[in-house]
Every structure is written in C-alpha cells, then in structure tokens.
Amino acid sequence: MTTERESMEFDVVIVGAGPAGLAAACRLMQCASEAGTEISVVVLEKGSEVGAHILSGAVIEPRALDELFPRWREESDAPLKTAVTRDDILFFTSASKSLRMPGWASPKTMHNEGNYIASLGNLTRWLAEKAEGLGVEVFPGFAAAEVLYHDDGRIKGVATGDMGRDVDGNPKEGFEPGMELHAKVTVFAEGCRGHLGKELITRFALDAGRSPQHYGIGLKELWQVDADKHEPGVVVHGAGWPLSETGSTGGAFLYHLEDNQVVVGLIIDLNYDNPYLSTFDEFQRFKTHPEIARVLEGGERVCYGARGIVKGGLNSLPKMSMPGGLLIGCDAGTLNFAKIKGTHTAMKSGLVAAETIAAALANDDAERELTEYQDAFMQSWAGEELTRSRNWGPALHKFGMYLGGAYNYIDQNFFKGRLPFAFRDDTPDHATLKRADICKPVDYPKPDGKLTFDKPSSVFLSNTNHEEGQPVHLKLTDPSIPISVNLPAFAEPAQRYCPVGVYEVVEDKGEPEFVINAQNCIHCKTCDIKDPAQNITWVVPEGGGGPNYPNM
Numbered sequence: 001m002t003t004e005r006e007s008m009e010f011d012v013v014i015v016g017a018g019p020a021g022l023a024a025a026c027r028l029m030q031c032a033s034e035a036g037t038e039i040s041v042v043v044l045e046k047g048s049e050v051g052a053h054i055l056s057g058a059v060i061e062p063r064a065l066d067e068l069f070p071r072w073r074e075e076s077d078a079p080l081k082t083a084v085t086r087d088d089i090l091f092f093t094s095a096s097k098s099l100r101m102p103g104w105a106s107p108k109t110m111h112n113e114g115n116y117i118a119s120l121g122n123l124t125r126w127l128a129e130k131a132e133g134l135g136v137e138v139f140p141g142f143a144a145a146e147v148l149y150h151d152d153g154r155i156k157g158v159a160t161g162d163m164g165r166d167v168d169g170n171p172k173e174g175f176e177p178g179m180e181l182h183a184k185v186t187v188f189a190e191g192c193r194g195h196l197g198k199e200l201i202t203r204f205a206l207d208a209g210r211s212p213q214h215y216g217i218g219l220k221e222l223w224q225v226d227a228d229k230h231e232p233g234v235v236v237h238g239a240g241w242p243l244s245e246t247g248s249t250g251g252a253f254l255y256h257l258e259d260n261q262v263v264v265g266l267i268i269d270l271n272y273d274n275p276y277l278s279t280f281d282e283f284q285r286f287k288t289h290p291e292i293a294r295v296l297e298g299g300e301r302v303c304y305g306a307r308g309i310v311k312g313g314l315n316s317l318p319k320m321s322m323p324g325g326l327l328i329g330c331d332a333g334t335l336n337f338a339k340i341k342g343t344h345t346a347m348k349s350g351l352v353a354a355e356t357i358a359a360a361l362a363n364d365d366a367e368r369e370l371t372e373y374q375d376a377f378m379q380s381w382a383g384e385e386l387t388r389s390r391n392w393g394p395a396l397h398k399f400g401m402y403l404g405g406a407y408n409y410i411d412q413n414f415f416k417g418r419l420p421f422a423f424r425d426d427t428p429d430h431a432t433l434k435r436a437d438i439c440k441p442v443d444y445p446k447p448d449g450k451l452t453f454d455k456p457s458s459v460f461l462s463n464t465n466h467e468e469g470q471p472v473h474l475k476l477t478d479p480s481i482p483i484s485v486n487l488p489a490f491a492e493p494a495q496r497y498c499p500v501g502v503y504e505v506v507e508d509k510g511e512p513e514f515v516i517n518a519q520n521c522i523h524c525k526t527c528d529i530k531d532p533a534q535n536i537t538w539v540v541p542e543g544g545g546g547p548n549y550p551n552m
Contacts, residue, residue, distance in 0.1 A: 020329025021189030046454025085233030155324030
C-alpha cells in the first residue's frame with residue numbers, strides 16, 4: 001500500500017550516525033563556516049539514540065579526530081580517556097595454554113602507542129553533540145528505508161520507514177507514513193553491510209572488477225571486574241584456540257577501560273567452512289581460557305552484543321561515488337584490518353567526503369557524480385594505509401595463519417606493505433561452507449552462568465527491542481529453501497551463525513519448520529552475509545528498534 005509522504009529539502013542527507021557520518025557532518029559545517037556560507041545537513045540514525053547500535057572493540061587511533069577537532073583533549077568531556085599503556089599479544093595454543101609474543105615478533109601495525117581504548121558508542125554520542133552545536137540536524141529513531149531516484153537515475157535522497165504497519169504490511173491505528181528527504185548529495189554511512197549500500201553497489205555496479213567483500217563477526221561483552229585485576233590501558237590481542245579446533249580463523253581481544261571495566265571479544269572470519277560452528281558458543285568458550293578467565297572471574301557481565309565487520313581491504317573497496325551520492329566509512333570498506341581498527345580511516349573518509357561536497361556546493365556543481373572524492377581519499381593517509389595493508393587478509397586466506405602471518409610480518413615490518421604482490425580472494429564468504437555430512441559437529445559445553453552464558457540472557461543484556469506486530473525485517477526470497485536445501489546440505493547453519501538465536505528449526509507435527517524470532521535481532525547482518533543460498537535479506541525494521549547498547 002502506498003501513501004502520500006511529506007518531503008524536506010537539504011543540501012546534504014547523511015544516512016547513519018556512526019563515526020564516518022558524524023565526522024562528515026561536522027566537517028561540512030566547518031567548511032561552511034570557513035567559507036562564510038551556509039550548508040543544510042541532516043543525519044538519520046536508525047537506533048533509538050545516537051550510539052545505540054554502535055559496537056566496536058575499540059582501540060582508536062586519534063589521527064582523524066585530531067584533524068577534525070585539534071583541541072579535543074582540552075575538553076572536560078573528551079571522548080577518549082584511557083591511553084594505551086601496554087600491548088600484549090598471545091597465541092592460544094590450546095584450551096589451557098598460550099604463548100606470549102615479544103613486541104619485536106609482531107607486525108608494527110599491531111602496536112598501539114599513542115592510541116586510546118574507548119567506547120565507540122560514547123565517541124559517536126560526543127560527535128553528535130558537536131554536530132548539533134555546529135548546526136547539523138540529527139534525527140535518531142528514523143531509519144532510512146528506501147533510496148529515492150530522479151527520472152534520469154541520479155540519487156534524489158532517501159525515505160524513512162513507515163511506522164505502525166502490522167505483520168502483513170497494513171496500516172494500524174496510529175500509522176505514520178515515512179518522510180522523504182531530498183538532497184543535492186546523499187551520503188551513505190550505514191556501517192558494515194548497509195542495506196541501502198548493498199542496493200547501490202548492485203544498481204551502479206560499484207564492485208565491478210573488485211574482489212567480493214569479506215567479513216567477520218565481532219562478538220563483545222563489557223565486564224565490571226575486581227580492582228586488583230584491572231590494568232587501565234592494557235591491550236591484549238590473541239589468535240588460535242578455540243577457532244583453531246575447527247580450522248577457522250579470527251582473533252580475540254581484551255581491553256582494560258577506565259573505572260574497573262574491561263571489554264572482551266572474539267572476531268570470527270566469516271569464510272569458515274564447518275556449518276556446525278556456532279559463533280556465540282565459540283565466544284563463550286574462549287572466555288574459559290585461563291589467560292582470560294583470571295581477569296573476568298568474580299566480575300559482572302554488564303552488556304553483550306555482536307556486529308559484522310568488513311575486512312576485504314583495498315581489493316574489495318568498491319567505487320565510492322555514484323550520481324548524487326557517496327559511500328563512506330565501513331559501507332565503503334575502509335577498515336584497515338592490518339591494524340585491527342578502522343575508526344580513524346572511516347572518519348577520514350567522512351572528512352574527505354565533506355570537503356569534496358563543500359567544494360562542489362560552492363561551485364553550484366554538487367548534483368553530478370563526485371568522482372574526485374575517491375581520488376582524494378586514496379591520496380590521503382587513509383588511502384595509503386589501505387594500500388600498504390592490501391595483502392593482509394588475502395595472504396591469511398591464501399597461505400593460512402602461519403605462512404600468511406609470516407608474510408604479513410615481513411611485508412609490514414621490513415617493506416612497509418610495499419612487496420610487489422597482489423593476492424586476491426575471490427570466493428565470497430557465503431560460498432565456503434562444506435556439506436554437513438563431511439564435517440564434524442562441535443561439542444560446546446553448557447554455560448556455567450559465571451563466565452559463560454546462554455543466548456536469552458545475552459539478548460537481555462543487549463537491551464534489544466522491536467515494536468511487536470510489525471512486518472518481519474528478515475526477508476526470505478524463497479521460504480522453502482531453509483528446510484528443503486539448507487537443512488539437508490548444511491544442517492541449516494542459520495541456527496548457529498546468528499549470535500542471538502533469531503533462527504530456529506523446530507518440529508511441527510513431525511515436520512521441521514524454520515522459525516524467525518525477529519524480535520531478538522541485534523542488527524549484526526551475519527545472516528545477510530553468511531546464508532549459503534543468499535536467501536536472507538536484512539532490511540530496516542521500524543526506526544528505534546534493535547539493540548540499545550549503553551557503553552559499547
């Protein structure tokens with residue numbers, strides 16, 4: 001059913017109040033002030049508040065923040081408080097043992113002198129306050145659900161989602177249609193696997209000639225720990241067990257924040273091949289390793305969440321411009337995985353985009369395709385970083401953890417990423433699963449309620465909520481595929497790759513039935529990425545739905 005929608009006009013519409021989108025918004029207003037002009041900018045955020053859907057490790061390199069607000073350290077509410085004091089790098093050889101790598105034996109890109117441990121959600125909240133102070137309109141709780149186009153195919157803007165439809169899509173009492181926001185330039189900063197960005201990449205063939213984007217899933221918990229176990233500023237990175245038991249790859253982290261809090265997490269590369277791997281359970285058993293358990297024991301788990309991560313690097317970087325629009329941040333694949341961080345590069349993409357747009361607006365020439373944006377980004381220090389680390393992920397995929405790690409150590413430490421090789425990984429993550437009948441099921445221990453927990457209690461700690469009775473936002477192209485194809489071939493892996501139990505196979509009168517518990521969805525996008533049939537499409541639910549992370 002179509003309804004009449006109101007519209008608003010802006011110079012720039014930004015979709016997503018993450019670090020890239022907010023950096024772009026702030027820089028646009030700074031450019032306008034420097035030029036003595038005015039630019040109207042609005043930022044749409046699908047979360048109930050800015051930061052509600054933001055989840056990252058996070059160790060943050062402040063380089064882009066220094067460019068945007070050079071005096072941020074002098075402010076009483078400075079968003080980065082805990083400077084890194086020490087790097088520990090561990091290789092978990094088994095469930096009980098580990099090796100500690102000396103600093104000289106690790107790639108220089110993994111050293112964190114001058115960086116900060118922080119909540120990325122709190123950084124975005126601070127950036128949103130800055131943006132509003134500069135004159136940006138920030139609209140949390142409004143999900144951009146649709147891209148609008150001019151008759152000639154140029155991007156016209158976006159429309160927010162309707163509020164108050166029932167499960168069949170019919171208007172309920174109190175129904176409110178979405179609103180159209182028209183702009184000279186629309187900037188897409190949705191984060192990993194943005195649903196509008198996914199549409200744009202296909203429509204404009206932005207990935208032509210590139211390797212497919214590669215992904216990981218990052219699972220994270222925030223803990224309050226005993227003061228005598230807390231070391232503010234300590235950064236622990238690790239690899240190996242438990243993922244090594246299933247031949248999978250990824251990494252782990254434990255960061256000591258301020259106020260006796262630590263964050264612990266596991267990143268699992270989504271090119272794994274065993275359909276019995278459970279992302280949630282891999283993370284839970286990781287915490288039982290003595291090196292991690294000794295910090296967490298006696299503490300209290302405060303929050304849980306998970307989010308997709310882009311990790312394809314330069315080889316998977318799509319074209320970042322299209323007529324009337326730009327892709328920035330993780331939407332464009334700007335994560336530098338060699339550094340295990342990407343906030344600074346995502347923010348830099350926003351700064352470069354803002355300066356490109358401001359110059360075009362000043363010349364009354366902003367409605368064309370701003371192809372100069374990608375050139376400017378690649379010539380910046382962020383583009384140089386992506387170029388130097390272009391082989392990091394492909395080397396690990398091509399040669400494995402040991403040989404690939406050795407290549408990366410030599411390339412990064414001695415040649416600064418300039419070895420004359422260009423490895424590619426052209427197998428998409430959804431195509432790597434082996435058939436269940438040739439794979440070994442994984443025996444995961446039951447949760448103990450102290451270090452390890454179940455999915456329902458974890459969803460509760462993510463503060464996830466969706467308005468009941470709305471259309472399911474997890475769309476099946478063919479509803480028969482989960483049972484007719486995925487169940488016999490892969491033991492329906494959606495039951496295990498989803499970190500919150502959205503998908504279940506239950507018995508109904510002796511027959512298996514595929515159930516979608518959309519209320520539990522924390523918007524990690526793993527199903528959209530890993531489903532072997534590419535049968536699941538994630539679209540936005542009503543604005544404000546999803547997790548409400550307090551400090552992630």
